[in-house]
Amino acid sequence: MNFSFYSPARIGFGVGVRKEIGGYASCYGKKCLIVRTAVRDSRREQYYTEVTDSLSENGIEYVVFDSVDPNPTITIVNQGKELAIQENIDFILAYGGGSSMDTAKAIALLANNRDYSWEYCFNxxxxxFSDKDKTVKSLPILTITTTSGTGSHVTQAAVVTDLEKNEKLTLFHSCLFPKVSLVDPELMLTVPQKITAETGFDAMCHAMESFFNPRATILTETLSLQAISIIVESLPLLLQDLTNLQLREKLAYADTLAGMCLSNAGAEAPHPIAETINGYFPAIAHGQTLAFVYPNYVRHASSVIPEKIGTLLGIFKDYQPTGEQVTFSERAAITMKNFLQEIGLSLPFTFEGDKDNLIKEMKDKLCFNLPLTNSDKLKEILVQSL
Incomplete structure (x- = not known):
C-alpha cells in the first residue's frame, strides 16, 4: 500500500464560492491578469462581474486578456505573455474552461521566464513526473473553472497547439499547479448540452486512464472509480436537465477527483492519440476526439488489463450488450459505443481530402511507447478510430 500523492492546489468548492476569489487572491499580489474567452452572455457576465467585484473589494487591480480560443495556440499564449509583462502582473487568474486554464498556465510560465523559447519549453x-529543474518558477496561478471536464485546475499540465507543425503539445511542471482553484457548480449552469457532454466525457477519460495506468495507487484507483461511477450515473441525466444544480455539482466533484488522479497516475494511449488528431483539427473538441478513440482503445486494453476492464464494465453495466455472444474485448468496445451514443458523442470521424496521407502523417507522430500500449498499437488504434 505504499504510495505518493501530490495535489497542492487549495480547492474552494461549492455554490457561490466564486465571490470569495478576492480573499484567496490577496496574498499573491495587487495586480492580476484575468485570462478568459471572449464569449459573452448576460448570465455569464453577471457571474463574472461578481468575480471582478471581489477582486476590487480586496484592493486587487486586474487586466483582462480575453483572446482565448478552444485548443489555444502558441500565438495566443505569446500575446498574453506580452500583456502580462507590459502590465507588470503579479499573478494570473484563469476564468473559464480548460482552454482558459491552459493558456493562463503557459502565460504564467513564459512571463516569469522571458528567455524561454517554445522549443526549449516543449523539450x-x-x-x-520529472521536474528536471526544481528552480523553475511561474507567476502564481489561480483558477475559477466554469466547465466540468479538463481537470486542469488540479494538474501540472498546460496543453498548447503549434499550428505550424500541426501538433498539440503539453507542458508539464509542478510550478503549473494552481495555487488556488475555485470550483463553483453554479457557473456551469450556462454550459450548452454538447459542451457538457464533451467535457464530461473528458473527465471520465482522465479517471479511466489514471485507473488503467500502472502508476495508479490504491488511493488514485479509489478516487478514479468514484469519479467514473458518478459520471456514468449523472452525465446522461444532466444532458436531459442542464439546469439541475445538484447534477452539475456531482460532475464538478467528479472532474476534480479525476484531475487529481490524472496528475498523480498519468494518462494512457487515448490522450496522445486524441491530441495527435487535434493537432490537425483544433476546432474539434478534445472530448469528441477522445470519443473517436475510446471504443478501439478499450478493445485493446481488454487483453492487457482484463481485470481492470472487467471492473469498468461493472460500472457500465447498463450499457453492456444483451443477448449477444461476443468476446470480452468486443463487449468492452460495444459497451463504450453504447455509452457514447447515450451522451451524443458516437459520431464518425469525417474528413474531406487525402485521408491516407493524413493518417500517415499522424502515425509518424506516434513513434513512442506507453506502459500499456506500444508504438505499433498506438498507430493501429489511430487507424481503427479514423
Missing part, C-alpha cells in the same frame, strides 16, 4: 517540460 524541457515534456515529462509529467
Amino acid at each position: 524541457q517540460f515534456s515529462d509529467p
Whole structure:
C-alpha cells in the first residue's frame, strides 16, 4: 500500500464560492491578469462581474486578456505573455474552461521566464513526473473553472497547439499547479448540452486512464472509480436537465477527483492519440476526439488489463450488450459505443481530402511507447478510430 500523492492546489468548492476569489487572491499580489474567452452572455457576465467585484473589494487591480480560443495556440499564449509583462502582473487568474486554464498556465510560465523559447519549453517540460529543474518558477496561478471536464485546475499540465507543425503539445511542471482553484457548480449552469457532454466525457477519460495506468495507487484507483461511477450515473441525466444544480455539482466533484488522479497516475494511449488528431483539427473538441478513440482503445486494453476492464464494465453495466455472444474485448468496445451514443458523442470521424496521407502523417507522430500500449498499437488504434 505504499504510495505518493501530490495535489497542492487549495480547492474552494461549492455554490457561490466564486465571490470569495478576492480573499484567496490577496496574498499573491495587487495586480492580476484575468485570462478568459471572449464569449459573452448576460448570465455569464453577471457571474463574472461578481468575480471582478471581489477582486476590487480586496484592493486587487486586474487586466483582462480575453483572446482565448478552444485548443489555444502558441500565438495566443505569446500575446498574453506580452500583456502580462507590459502590465507588470503579479499573478494570473484563469476564468473559464480548460482552454482558459491552459493558456493562463503557459502565460504564467513564459512571463516569469522571458528567455524561454517554445522549443526549449516543449523539450524541457515534456515529462509529467520529472521536474528536471526544481528552480523553475511561474507567476502564481489561480483558477475559477466554469466547465466540468479538463481537470486542469488540479494538474501540472498546460496543453498548447503549434499550428505550424500541426501538433498539440503539453507542458508539464509542478510550478503549473494552481495555487488556488475555485470550483463553483453554479457557473456551469450556462454550459450548452454538447459542451457538457464533451467535457464530461473528458473527465471520465482522465479517471479511466489514471485507473488503467500502472502508476495508479490504491488511493488514485479509489478516487478514479468514484469519479467514473458518478459520471456514468449523472452525465446522461444532466444532458436531459442542464439546469439541475445538484447534477452539475456531482460532475464538478467528479472532474476534480479525476484531475487529481490524472496528475498523480498519468494518462494512457487515448490522450496522445486524441491530441495527435487535434493537432490537425483544433476546432474539434478534445472530448469528441477522445470519443473517436475510446471504443478501439478499450478493445485493446481488454487483453492487457482484463481485470481492470472487467471492473469498468461493472460500472457500465447498463450499457453492456444483451443477448449477444461476443468476446470480452468486443463487449468492452460495444459497451463504450453504447455509452457514447447515450451522451451524443458516437459520431464518425469525417474528413474531406487525402485521408491516407493524413493518417500517415499522424502515425509518424506516434513513434513512442506507453506502459500499456506500444508504438505499433498506438498507430493501429489511430487507424481503427479514423
